[in-house]
Amino acid sequence: MANIFSLSDYEQLWQQSNQNTQSQYPDPSDSSDIINLCPKQLGIGHERWIQLHGMSLLIIDEEFHDDLIVKVPPQEIYVNEVEFGFQISGSWRDTVAQKNFFQSSGFLHEETIKASGKQRILKVDIHLDSPDLLNSFIASRCRQVSPDLKRLIEIPKQSCYKIGMTNTAMQLALEQILNCPYQGLTKHIYLEAKCLELIALKLEQLMQAEDSVATPIMLKPNDIDRIHYAKEILMSHLDNPPSLLELARQAGLNDCKLKLGFRQVFGTTVFGYLHQQRMEQARQLLLEGRMNVKEVASAVGYGNQSCFAAAFRKRFGVNPKSYLKLILPPPTLPNLSKGRLKQG
Incomplete structure (x- = not known):
């Protein structure tokens, strides 16, 4: 009630x-x-x-x-x-x-x-x-x-x-x-x-x-399904992703429609999305604590640890080794947060 x-x-x-x-x-x-x-x-x-x-x-x-x-x-x-x-x-x-x-x-x-x-x-x-x-x-x-x-x-x-x-x-x-x-x-x-x-x-x-949304293209339901399928392909191959042309071929789209449609559906480019997901997976692996930085870099498709560290720093603002120092266990708060209701 x-x-x-x-x-x-x-x-x-x-x-x-x-x-x-x-x-x-x-x-x-x-x-x-x-x-x-x-x-x-x-x-x-x-x-x-x-x-x-x-x-x-x-x-x-x-x-x-x-x-x-x-x-x-x-x-x-x-x-x-x-x-x-x-x-x-x-x-x-x-x-x-x-x-x-x-x-x-x-x-x-x-x-x-x-x-x-x-x-x-x-x-x-x-x-x-x-x-x-x-x-x-x-x-x-x-x-x-x-x-x-x-x-x-x-x-x-x-x-x-x-x-x-x-x-x-x-x-x-x-x-x-x-x-x-x-x-x-x-x-x-x-x-x-x-x-x-x-x-x-x-x-x-x-x-x-x-x-x-500045230059939207007409996407049929089947096109949207194929774009989502392309996303799933990327997610399944973060360590060794296909090229844009190969991804388009596997999804059953031409590369132009894939590029424009992917941005329209997900709000970012194909490889912008790939980078986001790689870095997020890397972040999760670091938090789990079962791999060192070199192993995490390899798991998300980076053969060069320095390139991985640079990409991670660009995404999160800190080096991989420094990241865990910033993430402390949630504080035990005495009865939860604060003040007066505002619009929002």
């Missing part, structure tokens, strides 16, 4: 629940890093707010006893903010695990926010204090950005909401945020850098999405 609340009642419940408890500060040296505990009648967990330079970082880690429904009424209130959200596990609103969203300013509209009960909800949100921070990055590069981002600059009150898949580079940055080893000033600099990295990766994803 679902728990149903209005937005005001839901926020009031959180406020009352934390009024009678002493605020928790994970970092004793930082009063802007606060944990609010989930109301006991709703579930367990917490929401953690960290105020950074020009932005707020929200880490939600909670589990509700039952499904949750929050009804948001229509309001003539202009929300002048930009938000980037990354769902790691569970579902919240219309974002499920391994998805992310970009939301620009706009008027609050009527909606129903749903969250699943009896499953861990782990998500990271970045709230910019003002769109000016984003504008400062892209205002001089309007020709390079997507129409959605242009609207954010040119029509400040035009809202925008875009959902995408969380890629491996984003996942690594999220893991580093959740396992930040620092406190005080170093923590702030580190988290700001990781938030900016996530923003950059999401903006790049938005621009790639625009590029991928």
